[in-house]
Amino acid sequence: MxxxxxxxxxxxxxxxxxxxxxxxxPILPLYIIEKELWLQPDLTGRHYNFLKQCLDxxxxxxxxxxxxxxxxxxxxxxxxxxxxxxxxxxxxYSHQETWNGWTFSRDAQVRAWARKTNxxxxxxxxxxxxxxxxxxxxxxxxxxxxMNKPASQKPTHIEFVNERADLIPTNSELKLDDDELYQAxxxxxxxxxxxxxxxxxxxxxxxxxxxxxxxTAIDSCSRLSPHIAFGTISIKEIYHSTTNRLQDLKxxxxxPAKDWIQSLKSFSSRLRWHCHFIQKLESEPEIxxxxxxxxxxxxxxxxxxxxxxxxxKSGHTGYPMIDACMRFLTATGWLNFRMRALLISFSSQHLWxxxxxxxxxxxxxxxxxxxxxxxxxxQMQSGTTGINTIRIYNPIKQGLDQDPTGTFVRQWxxxxxxxxxxxxxxxxxxxSKPKGYPPPxxxxxxxxxxxxxxxYAVKRKPEHKEIATEVYIKHGSRKGKQTTKGxxxxxxNKLQGELNF
Ligand SMILES: Cc1cc2nc3c(=O)[nH]c(=O)nc-3n(C[C@H](O)[C@H](O)[C@H](O)COP(=O)(O)OP(=O)(O)OC[C@H]3O[C@@H](n4cnc5c(N)ncnc54)[C@H](O)[C@@H]3O)c2cc1C
Numbered sequence: 001m002x003x004x005x006x007x008x009x010x011x012x013x014x015x016x017x018x019x020x021x022x023x024x025x026p027i028l029p030l031y032i033i034e035k036e037l038w039l040q041p042d043l044t045g046r047h048y049n050f051l052k053q054c055l056d057x058x059x060x061x062x063x064x065x066x067x068x069x070x071x072x073x074x075x076x077x078x079x080x081x082x083x084x085x086x087x088x089x090x091x092x093y094s095h096q097e098t099w100n101g102w103t104f105s106r107d108a109q110v111r112a113w114a115r116k117t118n119x120x121x122x123x124x125x126x127x128x129x130x131x132x133x134x135x136x137x138x139x140x141x142x143x144x145x146x147m148n149k150p151a152s153q154k155p156t157h158i159e160f161v162n163e164r165a166d167l168i169p170t171n172s173e174l175k176l177d178d179d180e181l182y183q184a185x186x187x188x189x190x191x192x193x194x195x196x197x198x199x200x201x202x203x204x205x206x207x208x209x210x211x212x213x214x215x216t217a218i219d220s221c222s223r224l225s226p227h228i229a230f231g232t233i234s235i236k237e238i239y240h241s242t243t244n245r246l247q248d249l250k251x252x253x254x255x256p257a258k259d260w261i262q263s264l265k266s267f268s269s270r271l272r273w274h275c276h277f278i279q280k281l282e283s284e285p286e287i288x289x290x291x292x293x294x295x296x297x298x299x300x301x302x303x304x305x306x307x308x309x310x311x312x313k314s315g316h317t318g319y320p321m322i323d324a325c326m327r328f329l330t331a332t333g334w335l336n337f338r339m340r341a342l343l344i345s346f347s348s349q350h351l352w353x354x355x356x357x358x359x360x361x362x363x364x365x366x367x368x369x370x371x372x373x374x375x376x377x378x379q380m381q382s383g384t385t386g387i388n389t390i391r392i393y394n395p396i397k398q399g400l401d402q403d404p405t406g407t408f409v410r411q412w413x414x415x416x417x418x419x420x421x422x423x424x425x426x427x428x429x430x431x432s433k434p435k436g437y438p439p440p441x442x443x444x445x446x447x448x449x450x451x452x453x454x455x456y457a458v459k460r461k462p463e464h465k466e467i468a469t470e471v472y473i474k475h476g477s478r479k480g481k482q483t484t485k486g487x488x489x490x491x492x493n494k495l496q497g498e499l500n501f
Contacts, residue, residue: 001087001161003080005094006031006069009126009231010054011189012061014151016124021093026159028083029062031055033073033166038174040102042363042371045171045179046333050367052168053187054230061189067160071168076106077113084119087161092119095126095231098282100371101289127235128275129282129372136476139279143272147239182331185226185367192227196238199224200245200264207263213402214328217336222267225334225368228274235271242268278372280475288375289356293386293471295464299454300354308351311441312343313361315413318440320425321399322346324412331412333367338402340366341381345393348382349451350442355382376475383455386468387476390455392448399425413437 002021006029009015021027038048059069072079084090092114097103114121125131128143171178185191199207199222210216227233246264249257281287291297308317315323315330325343329335335343340362347358359378363369383390403409406424410417415437416427423430428439458464 001025001089002027002091002093003083004029005080005092006058007094007097007231008099008229009095009234010058011232011234012058012154013189014234014237015154016126016152017093017095017122019152019155020122020124021091022155022158024091026161027067027093028070028087028161028163029067030070030072030079030083031058032076032079033071033169033174034076034106035073035169035174036075037102037106038176040100041360042100042369043176044364045176046181046184046365046367047369048171048174048176049179049181050185050187050226051230054189054232055168057188057190057232062158062160065155065158065160067158068165070163070165073166073169077109080110080119081113081117083163084117090119092121094121094123096123096129096131098129098278098372101285104285126231127278128272129278131282133279133283136279136474136478139276140272140477143275147236147271149236151234151236151240181333181367185223185333187226187230187232189227189232192224192233195222195224195227196233196241199267200241204263204267205257205260208259208266209263211266211336212338213408214325214336214339215403215408217339218334221336223334225366225370229368229370235274239268239271242271274370274373276477277376278370280376281372283474287379288371291384292376292379292475293384293464293467295386295458295461295467296384296455299384299458300348300352303352304354304357305351308441309347309353309357311438312347312351312353312358316438317346317351318428318438319346319395319399319444320406320409320413320416320427321395321403324403324409327412328408329362329365333365335366338398340377342393342395342398344378344381345391346395349392350395350444350447352447352451355379355384383451385471385475386459386464387472390452390459392452394444394448396425396444 002025004018004021004027009017012018018027037043055069055071062069080092097107111121113119128146130139130142133139203219204222206216207220210220224233224238228235228238242264246261246268249260249264284292311317312322312326315326317323322343325335325339329343344355344358344362347353348355355378359375362378363371363374366374379385380388381391399409406416406421409424415434416424419427419434420430420432427434427437
């Protein structure tokens with residue numbers, strides 16, 4: 001009997017483990033709701049609400065095959081051990097999971113149990129993340145080669161093993177808030193396909209030019225991220241659909257569709273970025289907790305200002321674009337890339353908060369929380385990788401660039417509804433001070449310059465170049481098949497150039 005342990009792959013299509021297991025014999029499709037996982041500080045009710053919808057639809061799809069999804073609530077090792085006792089000979093199938101520290105240690109426990117009890121655990125890569133990667137050289141080529149292979153077929157027939165199932169716990173049984181969202185994203189494969197279809201055929205034309213403003217990004221971005229995170233659709237399926245659509249656009253010579261082509265090329269690259277960032281956490285799980293580059297250790301650890309943190313979390317920093325973004329994210333569970341970067345850049349640089357607590361707060365707010373992307377991006381925007389250009393976003397400039405008329409700010413910060421348009425991003429300069437809205441929590445220019453000075457001081461340390469080179473060799477994106485020696489030399493030159501600049 002084959003247990004198909006669904007994790008972050010809640011679909012029947014392009015699901016290699018399901019296909020293989022059902023070819024191999026009768027299956028037990030299992031999803032384990034782990035109470036302890038849901039107590040972790042990065043998880044919230046909004047993740048659970050989305051998950052429940054995905055499970056419901058997965059169950060319906062399995063029922064079309066004459067079976068059902070067996071939901072069990074509890075500890076993974078105990079549940080698997082109980083199933084083994086009952087069914088004696090079992091094989092365990094699942095996709096490799098590169099997720100948070102808790103799931104990493106749970107998998108280590110399952111691995112130890114499987115070894116001890118002679119259970120064969122067949123784990124396969126999902127997407128393009130490579131387990132046990134020995135070198136980053138040629139990673140992109142491997143990604144394309146894997147993506148260009150055909151997607152797995154849906155099984156034609158499944159033989160099921162019957163088992164008892166538990167009821168899905170309520171949010172409060174898992175100590176989670178109800179966390180109802182404004183225009184909440186819908187879980188399940190049907191919605192993922194709908195989003196992909198509308199993005200590729202109507203919403204995505206101006207993706208490239210409209211992704212940075214929260215006003216336009218809401219429609220022009222694909223909004224597929226929670227579906228990718230829970231696996232209702234695979235990266236490969238999205239990549240194939242995008243490639244086919246691009247080909248159609250290119251073949252249609254009567255209508256050149258320049259915007260479409262540029263937009264879909266940008267989108268397609270981001271599918272690779274998804275795996276590129278998760279690869280970092282796969283190769284070094286510790287970056288969830290500590291700086292990617294140890295030269296930055298000690299920089300912010302001992303000066304965490306709770307008053308600043310609370311103001312940032314609640315959207316009361318006095319910077320309208322920061323506050324609007326935080327309130328929008330809290331209400332909806334989604335935010336576009338640039339505004340995510342703005343939020344974490346502001347907390348790490350202007351407020352000089354260590355990134356760990358702010359990143360946990362954002363993790364709880366993003367319905368699409370994906371630790372591999374999340375912590376790598378957080379560290380990049382906080383300047384703790386040492387391999388990326390130090391970029392400190394100016395919240396006033398971002399407001400003027402991305403919301404010039406203040407439409408977004410007025411919607412999410414009603415205290416500023418009636419302010420003179422000239423002062424929408426600098427209300428403290430307005431002759432009529434807005435009621436109920438705080439003055440800026442820090443001076444923008446002074447705090448930005450202070451942060452920049454501190455970060456560049458670390459970058460100038462003699463040991464920085466050596467450590468950054470090692471970080472780059474382990475995690476850096478690079479084209480072609482460079483040798484590690486070549487990589488070292490070119491990076492040292494690049495870092496030198498940045499410091500001279
Ligand atoms: C501080 C910070 C934290 C982030 N945390 C997450 C997270 O927890 N989960 C998450 O999915 N994304 C995260 N991102 C990346 C990005 O903001 C989101 O993927 C994107 O906004 C999701 O919306 P979308 O699906 O409409 O994206 P689209 O622009 O339509 O892109 C399609 C897909 O490509 C991938 N992608 C897009 N941009 C990036 C990127 N910059 N890096 C890696 N992959 C990308 C995602 O899988 C995304 O769903 C984070 C970015 C920052 C700056």
